[in-house]
Amino acid sequence: MTISAVRGRSERVAELPVPVIPDGNPDVLRLRQHAERIRSSTVSPEGDHQSWARIAELHAMAYDELALAAEARAEAGRHGRHSPEWVDAIDRAHAAARRAEACHARAAAVSALDDGDPDAAARHNRAAAEAEQLASTSSIWSRASRSA
Known part of the structure; x- marks a missing residue:
């Protein structure tokens, strides 16, 4: 491919329309808010890194x-259904x-x-506490087996 052919192809690609994402798109709004927050932030990057590390942890x-x-x-699959071992394993899985x-x-x-x-x-903290x-x-299996 010659240089002029590459240049012509590059120019044609550059002329392709860029997809426009509407301003009302929630993802765009969220990204813009994050960018603005970072731009105006007085928080050190280490603070962000610590919270990201906590989230990852x-x-x-x-x-x-x-x-x-x-x-x-x-x-639980290795034990008979509703045997004490099965109930214990199901309780542990549930927990x-x-x-x-x-x-x-x-x-x-x-x-x-x-x-x-x-x-x-x-x-989210309330959901975590719940x-x-x-x-x-104890799980429903444990309660059901005790009442039987």
Whole structure:
């Protein structure tokens, strides 16, 4: 390909219309708000990095809990349905899944605080507390087997 051919192709590509994203698009608005916040921020970048690290840590903890839940479910499959071992494994799986849910909700709360939305952060923290409460109580399987 000659240089003039490449130049002609480049000019044709440059003339292609650029897709216009409407100003009302929520993603565009969110990105513009983030850009403005960063531009006007007096917070050091280390503060942002610390909150990102905290969010990543919470998500990692959630995935660890999900792995524990999967292991408990696999263990439950090795026992007879509704046997004491099966009930115990299902309870552990349920609790681990709820703890994972709590970790994800806490990460969302940190993110909401970073975005300057304390109301959303409070909602996420309440959801995390609910999930922790569910994790600490016995599952429906355990209650059903005790009442039988």
